[in-house]
Amino acid sequence: MSFTLGFRGALTRMRKKNTARAAAIAVLFLAFVTIFADLLASPLPVLCNYHQQLWVLPNVTHPKELDGLSCDDIQKAGHVYLTPVTCHGPLDEAPAEALLPPMAPGHMLGTDAVGRDVFARTVHGTRTTLSFAVLSTFVFVMVGLFLGAFTGFFGGTLDAIVTRAVETMSSFPTLVLAIGVQAMVPRPTVSTLFMAIVLSRWAEVTKLTRAEVRLAKSSDFALAAKALGATPLRVLLNHVFPNARTAAIVSATFGLGSVMLAEASLTFLRAGHDNSVASWGEMLSEVRDNPTAWWMLIFPGALLIIAVLSFNVLGEALRDALDPRTRSDKNTP
Amino acid sequence: MFAYAIRRVLWAIPTLFGISLVVFLLTTLIEVPPPADLGKVDPENVLAEEDRARARFVDLPRFFNTQPLDIHGRTDEILFHLVADDEQREVAAARLARLGGAALPFIMPQIDTMPAAAKSRVAVALAPVAVRMGQGDAVALRDPASAPIFWTRYWDEHSTDFTEPSVRRTVDRLIVRDSTQRETELSQVDTFALATVIEAMPRVTDLAALRRLMSVAARASGRGIVPDEGAPAAAFVRAEEDWRSWWFIHRSDYVAYDGATKVAASVTDTRYGRWMLGAVTSQLGLSTRDGVPINEKLIARAPVTFALTFIAMLASYLVAIPVGVLSAWRRGKAVDATFALLLLLVYSIPVFVLAQALSGLFARDNLLGLAVPILTLTAGGAAALSRHQRGSMAEVLSLDYVRTARAKGVSTFRVLVVHALRNAIVSTTTLAGLQFPLMLGSTFVVEEVFGIQGLGWETLRAIETHDAAWLVAVVLFSAVMTMLMLIASDLATSILDPRARDTALHSGEL
Numbered sequence: 004m005s006f007t008l009g010f011r012g013a014l015t016r017m018r019k020k021n022t023a024r025a026a027a028i029a030v031l032f033l034a035f036v037t038i039f040a041d042l043l044a045s046p047l048p049v050l051c052n053y054h055q056q057l058w059v060l061p062n063v064t065h066p067k068e069l070d071g072l073s074c075d076d077i078q079k080a081g082h083v084y085l086t087p088v089t090c091h092g093p094l095d096e097a098p099a100e101a102l103l104p105p106m107a108p109g110h111m112l113g114t115d116a117v118g119r120d121v122f123a124r125t126v127h128g129t130r131t132t133l134s135f136a137v138l139s140t141f142v143f144v145m146v147g148l149f150l151g152a153f154t155g156f157f158g159g160t161l162d163a164i165v166t167r168a169v170e171t172m173s174s175f176p177t178l179v180l181a182i183g184v185q186a187m188v189p190r191p192t193v194s195t196l197f198m199a200i201v202l203s204r205w206a207e208v209t210k211l212t213r214a215e216v217r218l219a220k221s222s223d224f225a226l227a228a229k230a231l232g233a234t235p236l237r238v239l240l241n242h243v244f245p246n247a248r249t250a251a252i253v254s255a256t257f258g259l260g261s262v263m264l265a266e267a268s269l270t271f272l273r274a275g276h277d278n279s280v281a282s283w284g285e286m287l288s289e290v291r292d293n294p295t296a297w298w299m300l301i302f303p304g305a306l307l308i309i310a311v312l313s314f315n316v317l318g319e320a321l322r323d324a325l326d327p328r329t330r331s332d333k334n335t336p
Numbered sequence: 337m338f339a340y341a342i343r344r345v346l347w348a349i350p351t352l353f354g355i356s357l358v359v360f361l362l363t364t365l366i367e368v369p370p371p372a373d374l375g376k377v378d379p380e381n382v383l384a385e386e387d388r389a390r391a392r393f394v395d396l397p398r399f400f401n402t403q404p405l406d407i408h409g410r411t412d413e414i415l416f417h418l419v420a421d422d423e424q425r426e427v428a429a430a431r432l433a434r435l436g437g438a439a440l441p442f443i444m445p446q447i448d449t450m451p452a453a454a455k456s457r458v459a460v461a462l463a464p465v466a467v468r469m470g471q472g473d474a475v476a477l478r479d480p481a482s483a484p485i486f487w488t489r490y491w492d493e494h495s496t497d498f499t500e501p502s503v504r505r506t507v508d509r510l511i512v513r514d515s516t517q518r519e520t521e522l523s524q525v526d527t528f529a530l531a532t533v534i535e536a537m538p539r540v541t542d543l544a545a546l547r548r549l550m551s552v553a554a555r556a557s558g559r560g561i562v563p564d565e566g567a568p569a570a571a572f573v574r575a576e577e578d579w580r581s582w583w584f585i586h587r588s589d590y591v592a593y594d595g596a597t598k599v600a601a602s603v604t605d606t607r608y609g610r611w612m613l614g615a616v617t618s619q620l621g622l623s624t625r626d627g628v629p630i631n632e633k634l635i636a637r638a639p640v641t642f643a644l645t646f647i648a649m650l651a652s653y654l655v656a657i658p659v660g661v662l663s664a665w666r667r668g669k670a671v672d673a674t675f676a677l678l679l680l681l682v683y684s685i686p687v688f689v690l691a692q693a694l695s696g697l698f699a700r701d702n703l704l705g706l707a708v709p710i711l712t713l714t715a716g717g718a719a720a721l722s723r724h725q726r727g728s729m730a731e732v733l734s735l736d737y738v739r740t741a742r743a744k745g746v747s748t749f750r751v752l753v754v755h756a757l758r759n760a761i762v763s764t765t766t767l768a769g770l771q772f773p774l775m776l777g778s779t780f781v782v783e784e785v786f787g788i789q790g791l792g793w794e795t796l797r798a799i800e801t802h803d804a805a806w807l808v809a810v811v812l813f814s815a816v817m818t819m820l821m822l823i824a825s826d827l828a829t830s831i832l833d834p835r836a837r838d839t840a841l842h843s844g845e846l
Binding site for chain 1: 773780810
């Protein structure tokens with residue numbers, strides 16, 4: 004209840020800022036691309052008739068019967084009613100059409116060194132990067148919130164151990180640790196990357212939450228609740244935790260941007276996942292082999308910058324809106 | 337001040353332990369290549385497989401060894417299989433041939449009490465050892481009837497040679513002067529001399545003497561590098577490193593533990609213990625990519641990376657502080673807004689995108705070649721720092737003492753720099769500790785894009801070739817460096833801001 008109220012107030016405050024509004028629109032756009040990636044780029048049509056059978060949304064369901072077919076193949080044996088924006092999958096190679104510049108026929112953003120469509124790869128790369136970032140941020144923020152709240156509130160031996168562990172983990176440069184994990188597992192995949200990111204990030208949120216919880220725990224309202232006979236768990240959940248939550252929400256927003264950045268950096272360094280999925284970082288790394296192919300630098304690069312920028316702006320706006328202590332306009336005379 | 341410093345440094349000990357534990361657990365992620373399909377059990381294959389496992393200490397338990405094996409334990413185990421004549425006897429015989437002379441003091445006292453058949457099996461198994469020693473007749477040694485007699489006689493004559501002082505004397509003489517006589521004497525005790533010979537290597541400076549020691553060691557152990565006569569000093573360094581790392585793994589094959597070392601061995605003879613000891617004594621092994629010792633590579637690459645990182649950090653402070661002060665002073669004005677927008681944009685550009693774009697624009701083979709990577713690194717760092725500097729400066733500027741100073745008629749410049757900045761700079765300086773690991777990560781990326789041969793460049797080559805030794809070393813090294821930087825920045829803060837120190841001391845955080 005208090006959550007929704009506090010949040011609604013924050014949203015109202017944020018809506019007044021133009022930059023925050025622009026960032027929110029950019030994030031919604033990325034979410035839209037992520038959700039509807041199959042409608043934007045897929046080798047299969049949206050609606051078609053193939054061998055006297057009507058297929059609805061085969062690009063989403065990927066039925067076995069149409070496996071390996073392209074829009075053109077289906078057109079020959081039936082009829083295509085509605086195609087996606089681009090009739091290419093992110094992994095469809097066409098060596099004959101390698102390194103086409105943008106605005107080439109059939110490839111509006113050009114192709115890469117093995118003839119994969121850059122538009123399709125950018126769109127599906129958005130899906131990979133964003134969903135990866137959302138999932139891993141959720142996990143490490145949850146781990147950090149839980150550990151931080153628990154240890155900060157109850158203290159004791161566990162607190163001492165977790166504090167040392169946090170100290171230890173913050174001694175590892177995030178990127179170096181993630182590279183280490185990715186290079187040492189036998190086969191780097193998306194799931195090992197996920198583990199590497201969570202491993203290198205949980206400590207930061209734990210530290211933050213712990214500090215906030217300790218602060219709120221010694222506040223008058225928490226002491227009053229305790230004096231009124233509230234159980235420790237009730238004090239933690241109803242009085243202390245809501246105050247520590249804002250910090251976690253803000254750091255999750257910043258975290259989304261930084262995880263996207265980390266994922267892209269690692270795949271750029273070819274220490275990310277295998278090539279079974281499209282990703283921005285992998286496209287950017289291909290520019291190293293083909294320095295003249297500027298279109299593989301510009302499009303995913305620009306999207307990455309927009310994504311990171313938006314999450315940073317949003318994070319800052321959220322902090323200003325949710326946390327009165329750090330509101331930046333308080334310093335304005 | 338000192339109380340704080342000492343406490344801060346002492347608290348680093350558990351952190352160091354934690355770092356070593358995390359890196360150790362990382363090493364357990366490395367895939368062990370599956371054993372080759374042997375078909376029939378060939379003793380040579382079994383031993384080769386065992387060597388591969390031992391090189392990574394996977395034969396040892398992880399954290400605690402209830403039964404650390406030394407030469408004594410190993411010999412007893414071998415004798416058990418030979419006497420029982422079970423299916424492992426061939427492997428046991430091959431193992432015994434390896435252990436060689438060092439095992440004799442533990443075999444000979446027992447051999448007389450054995451049944452005749454077992455006695456000849458043990459004696460025949462020792463035949464390769466006698467061949468290495470240059471003793472006896474090869475045919476007679478393999479004959480079950482005459483072999484035990486040979487060994488009993490040999491032990492009667494030579495048992496006094498198998499003592500540490502006697503071997504040490506011989507080794508000392510061999511170091512001083514080239515002598516075939518001494519070399520023969522050492523080869524007669526076979527692997528028993530290895531401990532003294534190899535442990536003497538580091539204090540020998542004369543290359544010819546070092547070469548004599550290495551050839552004695554190579555004859556006894558049947559492996560290892562002996563550089564040619566007149567080979568460059570670097571070849572000797574390489575060979576010595578090779579002997580040192582081999583001895584680190586195989587010492588317990590040739591040396592008996594006494595009381596105290598046996599107790600210590602239950603901790604040190606574990607995977608974690610061996611790995612940790614290796615890291616502390618900088619025996620990080622050889623790079624599997626090109627066979628260069630990891631130490632040598634670290635010494636060659638680390639200065640490049642750290643120079644880049646520190647120069648970039650310094651440069652970003654030099655940019656960030658004026659920009660931060662300026663935008664805090666003109667806060668809310670056009671200058672502030674412009675800087676804010678610009679910095680947010682620069683801050684959000686991933687370093688590798690910037691590096692990739694800039695590396696395409698500038699040629700690499702002139703002075704710009706070094707300026708552009710530094711510029712790339714500085715951009716990101718400066719953006720983050722100046723945003724922070726603006727915040728802390730704005731906070732200080734709204735304090736009463738600043739207003740008082742202005743009211744007294746102090747010039748704007750003096751108020752900004754002398755009054756306000758002195759206080760506002762503290763928290764920005766503190767950030768150096770947190771900025772360092774980020775900058776180090778960025779340096780790795782920049783090195784790769786611009787082809788600068790530092791730690792990052794080397795690491796990415798190591799990824800391509802699965803060079804685990806290097807990866808472990810680099811993760812450990814950068815974690816320790818980061819920890820030192822964090823301590824340094826905490827100490828710097830405590831000097832600049834005594835309040836922070838007192839808070840830390842009294843809140844129970846330290």
